[in-house]
Amino acid sequence: MTQDLKPLSPTFWSKTMGIKLYKENVAMSVVSRKEEATLKFGQSVDRPYRADVRIQKYTKGVALTAQDINATDDTLTVDQSFGMLIYVDDIDKVQNNWDAADVWSAECVTRLSNQIDAHIIYTGVRGANDTVDYNDLDSAQTAGLGIVLSISNVLKLFTVTKKKLTRQNVPQANRFFLISSEIEEVLMQYLAGRESVLGDATGQAGNIGKYMGFALFVTNNVTGYIRWTPGANPADTNTLTINGITITFVATIGTTEGNVLQSTDLATTMTNLAHLLNNNTTTANHVAFTGANKDAIESTFVATAAATYIDIWVKGCSYITSTSTVSSTYTYQKQLCLAGEIGAIDLVVQKNPSVKMASTVAAGKDGMNILPRTLFTAKVFYDMAKRLLSVEIDSSNY
Secondary structure, three states: OOOHHHHOOOOOOOOOOOOOOOOOOOOOHHHHHHOOOOOOOOEEEEEEOOOOOOOOOOOOOOOOOOOOOOOOEEEEEEEEEEEEEEEEHHHHHHHHOOOOOHHHHHHHHHHHHHHHHHHHHHHHHHHHEEEEEEHHHHHOOOEEEEEOOOOOOOHHHHHHHHHHHHHHOOOOOOEEEEEEEEHHHHHHHHHOOHHHOOOOOOOOOOEEEEOOOOEEEEEOOOOOOOOEEEEEOOOOOOOOEEOEEEEEEEEEOOHHHHHHEOOOOHHHHHEEEEHHHHHHOOOEEEEOOOOHHHHHHHEEEEEEEOOOOEEEOOOOOOOOOOOOOOEEEEEEEEEEEEEEEEEOEEEEEEEEEEEEEEEEEHHHOOEEEEEEEEEEEEEOOHHHHHHEEEEEEEEEOO
């Protein structure tokens, strides 16, 4: 006997949609926002810094030699503007079980907040006066290499970072350390169940307590970095793939997105590649990305070319994955974490992540355009650079 009673069983809709996971924003806990009051309107604020003066020995009756004193401009400019556009038709608004405009607007605001957070951390590691690398923990290692972190050296990571800040005369109070989940894992293994050593968390996002005088914040929004060093000038059709985005080196530029003209010399080819990653435009030397690749490149990638290699930073990327068909090496693959004094990074948000909605009837559509947007910047002023350290962790095996 065959029977089918499935048509008698109704399908019900849950009262909630699927819940997404987002990166937790931590950087707001360590920035200074005092310049926001100055930049209620306008674009820039200048905080000039003055030259140092020296102590001179004074001998009775002998004139001192006057020292030159001068000041240098140091300007913060609000230049980070991001947004997105979504459309909800009125038919969907009437017939959908959930409010699409509401749930996607909330997600957009969260994504924009993540963008601000990632940019703050990137600004901090690029603006820091010094680094903590493998050589700082082990003199047998080459300076510039990322730290291969383990239970045996994680304590030294903190003591060396503490020492470097103290040598710069950074006050002991109000120090922070933005660590990755990879650092947290090794630290927890080192503590071996003695998490009470960290004390009580403050309730701030990402805060897991205090260790070695640092307020610890765990984040997945640190900056990823690689140095790609080709063995020779890439040949026609050779590729470089970074976080799933493929660049193709070509002898004739063509129209395929991600094409980069491989010139007669490596230095020019690296310049062409850096220009694409920094500008994402179509020129005689490269073809712009579109869609999701365009958005990723324009919101997170920064590149600097040299004669024989290219440095690439990706904001909010715990580590970069990369492969190439070119005979090459990755001189560095690092995860850049950040330690320093709270307030050493200045943040100005002129427009908090927020949403505007407008009818599309005038365009012949019965619906609503939804435009979330933000306008902000972050900067490490000259006088703040010595208060920060870029802590460089080897990410080649992540």
